[in-house]
Amino acid sequence: MEPKIVWTAVSAVAGAISAIAALFTVWNARKSAEEERKNKRVFFTISEPGIKPLPDSPPFRVQITLENTGVYSATDVKGILLFVESDLSGDPDYSFEFSIGNVVDANAPTPWYNDGLHLPNETPPHFVVLGIKYLDVRLRKEFSQCFFMKWHGVTNGETHPDFVHVSIEEKEMVTEHLRDELAPYLDKEDT
Template identity: 25%
Template sequence: MASKKERDWSTTLVTYSTVIFAIVSLITAYITITSWRAQRQADRPYFSVKESPTVEIQKEITFEFEFTNVGKHSASNLMSNTYVFDQSLNVKPVHVDEYALINDIPRETTTRLMIQLASKDISPAEGKVPPQYIVIHLTYSDPVLNQTYQQALYMKWAGVEGGLEHPLVYAHTSEKDKILNYLKAYHLKV
């Protein structure tokens, strides 16, 4: 028969082993849940501009953007708010538009967004168009995660100078605050 001292030592060893196992199990569960949440967020829909946006100037100015859903989940209820305004930031926007897409956008599917500036707002006929900012604010849902996401694209266009059309480029980080302040001043969704 085992002595009382051996039984106490054996009980203490089993208790410590059980506590260590419980702690390891909690840590494993925490890591698993954290990884699962991170993976779910990584699978969410996300729009990327695959090719450089195009600018077409005829009687009107047209900007064409191609957005591709690079996430694993479909995007639904896509809504875009688009704004075009002078880089001087001292006049009202020349273009404010809202567009909603009914269809879901599955993974690796491209959708187009066209912004047309009426010739009454900006006339390219004179061979000169002042530099403009273009802001595209996207809102969409993930039907799998039942969450809504937002993305904003801040672009600038150097306009037309001496009949020469300039390409669209991304705005600098240093310009973001003044763009956001401008949009808030005109009560535009950002």
């Protein structure tokens, strides 16, 4: 075999390997950029959820503070807050729908409240579910989230102020019970 043919074959193989390596590098860079964008997407957390007395309560204030912990801004934020008895025997006792008209920037606490909650002197424990959906301005994609909490109700006229976490099992039961009401707010993976 002539040396010229050998070197031509070696050059062809080396060129093919280089092309494959370059293709892999481009694919890996795109994948990394996509992951970085996903990690910067809008993502909400909540703080200070509960029922707060007003100067002339009743009525009471239901309050939840949303905070966008992502990097990108959110817009078209819409939500629903549902109270359903903890025995899950019926429809929600209280339902509040809301929207936020302004852009919600990253790390900007955004309190939502309603001052019209009237509670009887004896109210059994309830599950409280917050469902939100919103548009990520940068990714131009709609996302949704649900938060599941429980509230210990009113005993002898004393209103328990805080909402607390539910267990995984309780979350699954509440999701199943409120599937129709929460459908627009459940993540596609939850449906």
